[in-house]
Amino acid sequence: SYVLTQPPSVSVAPGLTARITCGGNGIEYKSVHWYQQKPGQAPVMVVYDDRDRPSGIPERFSGSNSGNTATLTINRVEVGDEADYFCQVWDSTTDHRVFGGGTKLTVL
């Protein structure tokens, strides 16, 4: 089955840039979606189809996808961005929806 690998944690100071990676074999050929989950809340979609942003999500959130790594970039990080972030793809080979293990973003 297809596996998505995320770093367990990323730390960044307020105002700087956070980059959260999502590794997968040939992931560049898949559409990657990103979700933000704050403690005690449901996930919220922040990026879909590699780089598109739903309405209401700040422009500070962006996505990219190349080779074997997709990346969620958060510019000018704020304390309110502290959350768990999950990547997700659809694996056409198995018709499964796959989530990465999640990355806890800590804003120092």
Added chain:
Amino acid sequence: EVHLVQSGAEVKKPGESLKISCKGSEYSFASYWIAWVRQTPGKGLEWMGIIFPGDSETKYSPSFRGQVTISADKSINTAYLQWTSLKASDSAIYFCARHRHTQQDALDLWGQGTKVTVSS
């Protein structure tokens, strides 16, 4: 406002049955695939399966096939997740979520989650 509202938290004993629900509002519920996602502290988010309420076509993750049943009643805009015999390992938070357009698409709308606790 478009939303999915799930049923409340449940506390059950091993071997008991359970059916939790997910009700959609302010959109054409029958026209969008609904996914069920399990969240446990140790395993993050796990895709369980999906259903198209319009015709109840259903797909399951191999990890959950035979362990749960996903169903829907489009007349009342509600999807369900049910167990016939719960195990302690079923303790988790369960989310329903809507696929944006196609079943391969992102999950753009999530329910608030239903916490299930299975303990003797």
